[in-house]
Amino acid sequence: MDTFKKDKKSKWRQRIGYGSSDFACNLIWQVISLYLLYFYTDVMHLNAAAVSVMFLVTKIFDGFTDLAVGILIDRTNTKWGKSRPWIFAGAVPFAVTAFLAFSVPDISQKGMLIYAYVTYMLLSLAYTIVNIPMASILPSLTADSQERTNLAASRVFFSYIGSTVVSAFALRMVDRFGNGNEAVGFRIVMMIFGIAGCLVFFFCFYNTKERVRINEEKVSLKASINCLIHNKPWLLFAANIIWFFGGFIIQAGAIIYYFTYNLNNKELSSVVATITTLIPVATNLSVPFLARMTSKRNLMITGSVFHGAGLLIVFAGGTSVPVVIAGVTVAALGYGLKGSMHFAIQPDPVDYGEWKSGVNIAGTMSAVNGFIGKVGMAVASSVAAALLASSGYVANAQVQTNSALYAISAMYIWIPLATNILTIITFLMYDLDKKLPQINKELEERRLAER
Template structure:
């Protein structure tokens, strides 16, 4: 870990870097969107695990993986190569991430106990590989540029590519499963993941070639203890970190329950493709307009506007119940709000890093990004675990007509709990005040760099 200064600016153009940076999240979403949308359904309805087994699996894996996130952050902060600190891991993690994604969607013929062990090994391995490529995406942003507007553009580009990847998975997965499976969903999911994993792996190689850590580091060694002490007193980050639980918790509840809701509550499994496509394509509109809003108002205000739109869409869907028109309208409104909120979230993520350096003199980009990732994975774990528990409470049974309790459980997971979490997210972010202070903080940091 080191203190920062701008030592060199090399030749990669802004647009080349934007596309390279965005391609990493396209790669991530081709694989991880399969996990958030379909893995729980794959485990319960195809692989043959009980909902409660999946709940425990998700919880255990996320906790272990969350610890790995923090360790990954420390590793990034201690890394010094000719390629930079974060960039090397796009190269190193690409093949393991793709290979383990394929194995996660394979159904071995080894009996119930063997399958459960296999699921733990492959899902945990995939999650650790995801950490290896995903944490650097966040930690590298402060090193790509020190310009606040360019950070927003990079974050926006990243989100556009992410939504493209999510849209591809949302729209094409089930048709590909049917086409490639030849009547076998297990084979269909496996070969679909093979396609996405190969493309994702190649995209990570592309990212590695087309990003550059322009904001270089002075080799002033800082201990791990000093890095964690640098988090002390970073109130903007505390608020931001707590918000991650609620913001991403809402998202993961919806994603994991979508296919259940349209299959069993609405009785239109074909609509799962449509709504998943809306949830992937419409957010791009919110993402595209984010720079327009952020140049005219505080980032927190943009976040709140996106959250209100997201909540309004959820409310429409709750009252629509199984009315298809109402569900489609609500999903469009909710998706626009999510795109606006998520895009500005990734832009905001770098700002508490600068605040911490301004306050303590120590840059902890890797650790902060890792802890943020850890909290996000805790949110994913808790959402998955609680979803499974609620399905068990409702006596959910795979591939059969569901009871009224099971239908209620699915609706709670898909709409009601996400709406509550959005409200809590807005309450937490109402205490975030860094936007007003940030221009002066950035000015002082730049002055320090010139002095050095």
């Protein structure tokens, strides 16, 4: 049972501490999502087809490191808990590798591609070390379902604040610090974001505590996999990880291309990126209230409907800025609700699995979730780069071919729309919300009996 159920100060300290971790992550993650493909093609001047292959290779490698870190978390046992030490340990490497990945060395194009492979893989590994524990720690912070929703909402709130900082200021900072040299600008900006993110991770470490005792029985990898494949709620959640992150990666990476070339309005890309990350903050703040009115499943479906509808409005608006802004706003409201529900739902299959099998594999499950997400992102990133390469896209060209414009439109509108439809179909089959109160009651009784 949580020892701080009635201590509002401790609750808010932990909510802010836990949530701040995603602010730190998104100072870097949002730059990767919005600008890494652009950085490689238009700043490093790497071949788009080569970048496509690189994204696929590095992300699949990253997926396996997720599994390794998750398994190690399940086997970690320190006075700080199982997950917290990893957040502390990964803070400095995350900052350093972010700086290196967005630096342009004075070497040949072949050497540049090798450098991109190595630094991106190191950055992805560092991201894994801080990000997997953020998911695995949640079931240990509290056993209360509503408080978990509040913690997840805090995490998503801070993630959108971090994303908004990047969306609103990153390109402006690149221009200012680089004085027209984007290579210099990106390097300085990532140094600033890296240092800030590192300090925030330390803040997170000192303001969270793993309060819930979980079953620490050592579980083999084979047994863990067996638990997963018999966990229907997790299987559905896992499928949606692909739709959620795949759609996000393709759309986010396409923003600067879509508004620069399809709408001939590059300045609007920063405005749209800011709306895409700022509006979800308002949605996120309403999540604890909405979660009391209906199920997480229904909120996920509703968010997908709004996100898809907003994309259709953007397409219908053509070059009309007011209509496009309206569509982006509707889409952002939906995306914010989906994002909040993704993290709010994530710990529930962990409890279901422990209730059904008798063991808690939060670290392994978070790692597998990360692996699936990385594979989905790998495919999405590779598809995006491949679409640009095959369509005849020319970096920095004043006018792109029709095939290139169609490819960019597919990246920003049609593929994300398809992933929203898949999310709706997936969650129509999800029914854990109704069972969870009884499951949590029985789990708490078991934990008390084991003490």
